[in-house]
Structure formats: C-alpha cells, structure tokens
Amino acid sequence: MKLTVLGCYAATPRSLNNPTSQVLEIKNQLFLIDCGEGTQVQLRKSKIKFSRINHILISHLHGDHFFGLPGLISTFRLLGRTNELHVYGPKGIKEAITLFLKLGDSWTNYPLVFHELTSTEPERIYEDDKVSITTIPLEHRVYTNGFLIREQLAERKLNVKAVAKYKIDKCYFQNIKNGKDIVLDNNTIIPNALLTFDPPAPKSYAFCSDTAFSRRIIPWISNVDVLYHETTFLETEKRLAPKTKHATAKEAATIAKEANVGLLILGHFSTRYQSLDLFKEEAKTIFPNVELADDGKEFDL
Template structure:
C-alpha cells in the first residue's frame, strides 16, 4: 500500500501549496482520491503513470476537492485513452462535468461512468476480488463522504519444504492455497495448517476530509491501519470549527484513538499556518500511535 499526497492544504492553491488530491496504490489498483486544482500537474511532477487510474473518488463538491477533475478528464481524451474511467462522487458530479464538456464542444473517446452518491449511510461503492471501497459519511457544510479502502485476504502461503517432503503433487497447490486439507495415498489426512502459512495481512486506508468532529464514523473505520484525517486548525483556532465544519489536530487525534488506528496522517491544513509540524505536536498529546504530517509530494509506503 503506497500513498502519494499531491496536495493537502485547505481552500485556495498557492505557489507553495496545493489543494486536496491523493493517489492510493493498493493490490494493483491506482486510485485517485479528490482532484483539487492542479491535480494533473502534480501527477506529472511526481512522475506517476496516471493512465493507470481507472477509479476516481470525489469527497464533495467544494472547489478545492474537484476543480482539477475536468482538466484530467480532458487530458485523458488528448492522450487517446481507451480504458473505462469510473468517477464516484455526490449527486451533481455528472452534471457539472458533462456541462463543461458540452459547452467546450469536447468529448471522451473512452467510456466515462458516473456513480453518484446520495446515501447518508456507509455503503460499498466498488468491489472486486482484491479490494473493497465503502463510503464514510462525514459532517460538513455540503453532502460529503470519506472513503475506506480495504484489501481482501489473499491465498494461504505454501510451506514448500513440508509439501515436497510429503510428496504432494503440484496439481493440489491451489486447493492448499484455498485452505483445503490433503489426503495422501495411504489415507493420511494432512491438515492445511501444517503445510501453509497465514495469508499476508490485509491493508486498510481511511480518507476523512472534510468534516467536523464526528464520533459516528468510528465504527466504520474501527482498527483501520492508516487514517488520513483533516486537521484544518490548531487548538488555538478551535472556535472556527463549528462555523466552517472542520477539525483541529487534537480532534483528529481523538478520532484516531477511538478508532484504534495504526497510523494517523494529518492534512487539509489552513494556509494561515506556516509551520505544519505544530499539528503533529498537538496530535501527539492525544494519540499515542504513529503520527505523520501529510504534505504536498509526500510519499508513504504503508
């Protein structure tokens, strides 16, 4: 699981900071999460092979989270993209993108699918044999969802030495990987646990931006390996959170603690602050797990 943060600052882009956009690589997928202004420039700057992106997840329809989407959709057209592109986001995302394409007399040579979301309950929006993605309903000024990405358990791992010692034919390997026991020619039953190791641990990543403090999300993200949670303000500006529907670093840390998260990544900083290390220092007073400062261009091999 690899996370590349293209931008993680609030509100407007600046010459030194970018609005929200991330790339999550998990089990062969390259997911784009939010697409703030300048996303495709950041993708090129980070030398990411963004033609691999087949699924884009938009949290909400505030400009600093989706104004870069139409540019990327258009660039895919210019690059003669052929693969289908799926966009997940609030109801209205289809209208705004298709309107821009129509008024600019543009089109896509590839199939463009919109999955518009309206539910205020967590729901599965994407699933294949490797990954499942579900929404995390957030509390913001407009309809907003975070996203929980979870890898599915893989096959059991073969203990080749033990298997060869028993003379088990290779034709049974997939059955063993699937958890099956094996009966030898003499009738002896070999338990699967004696000839395999447990599968590699599953991975999970929760993206929560933008939202005010809400413990309602805790059951959805319980025991998540990595949590990205917005921390727009420091505690000294806590009085802004109610009006803006955002969080402080301490509140993000409290959610991470309640959810028993393995790692907390902070982001969506207000540009009023010049030193983002202060967010980590405040969060450390509450959350005792691993804390990382998100920043533009940061790459985390998780």
C-alpha cells in the same frame, strides 16, 4: 501500499499550496482521491502516469476537492486515452462534468463511467480480487464521503516443505491455498494449518476529509493501518471547527486513538498557519504515531 500527496491544503490553490488530491497505490492499482484545481500539474510533478489512473474518488463537491476534475478528464482525452475511467462522487457530479465537456464540444472519446453516491450509510462501491473500497459517510456542510480502501485477504501461502513431506500432488495446491484440508490416500486428514502459512495481513487505508469531529466513523475505520484525517484547525481556532464542520489536530488524534489505527496522517491545513509543526505536536499529545501530509510527499506504507 504507497500514498502520494498531491495537495493537502484547505480552501484555495496558492503559489506553494495545493488543494486536496492524493494517489493511493495499492496492489499495483492507482486510485486518485479528490481532485482540486491543479491536480493534473501535481500529477506531472510527481511523475505519475496518467494512463495508470482508472478510478477517481471524489469526497464532496467543494471546489478545493473537485475543481481540477473537468481539466483532468479533458486532458485524458488529449492524451489519447482509450481505457474506461470510473468516477465516484456525490450525486450531481455527472451533470456538472457533462455540462462542462458539452459546452466545449469536447466529449471524451474513452468510456467515462460515473458512479453517483447518495447513501448515508457505508456502501461498498468497488471490489475486485485484490482491493475493495467502501464509503465512510462524513459530517460536513455538504454531502461528503471518506473512503476505506482495503486489500482483499490474499490466499494462504503454501508450505513447500510440508506438501513435499506428505507427497501431496500439485493438482491440490490451489485448494490448499484456498484453505482446504487434505485427505491422504490412507484417509488421514492433514489440516490446512500444517500445509500453509498465513498470508500477509491485508493493508487498509482510510481517507477522512472533510469532516467535523465525529465518533460515528470509529467502528468503520477501526484498526486500519493508515488513517488520513483532516485537521483544518489548531486548538487556537477550535471555536471555528463545529461551525465550519472541520476538525482540529486533537480531534483527529482522538479518532485515531479510539479507532486504534496504525498511523495517523494529518492534512487539509488552513493556509492561515505559517508552520505545520504545531499540528503534529497537538496531535501527539493524544496519539503517538502522527505524520504530516505535504504537497508532493510520498509515504511508503
């Protein structure tokens, strides 16, 4: 699992700060999460192949999470894309993108599939044999979802020595990997635990931006390996957080601690701050394992 942060700042793109966008690579699939203005340039700078992106998740329709999408969708067309592109985002996203493309008389020549979200409860929006994605309803000024992206539990690993010892035929191997016990010719039952090892624990990543401090999400993100949580503000601007429905570093760390996550990555920094070190310091007073996002930064998870 690898996270590439394309942009992690709030509000507007600036010379050195990009608004929210990131790519999660998980089980060899790429998921683009949010798409602020300039995302396609950041993708190029991070040398991410456009053709590997088949799913785009949009948390909410504020410009700093969304205004790069019409351009990216148009660029896919110019690059000769033929694969389906799936876009998940709040209701209204289809009308907006469709209108922009229609005005330029430049509809895509690849299948563009919108999945409009309206639920205020967690909702499974994607699933294949390797990965699942569930929404995390967030508390912001407009309808907003975070996303929980989880590897599926892999099949159990065959204990090669054990199956040799019991002389079990190859044709049973898939059943064994699927967790089945085996009955030998002499009617002895060999429990699966003797024939297999546990598969690697499935990794999980929760993206929570933008959101006010909200304990409601804790059960939904409990025990994830990595939590990306917004922290627009430091303690000094704490008074602004509830009003703007954003969070502080300490609030993000409180969520990380109470949800017992492995690693907290902080992002969505207000551009008012010259240095980001204080975000880490303030969060660490509550939760120890904290990293700061940065534009172009890669996390091997």
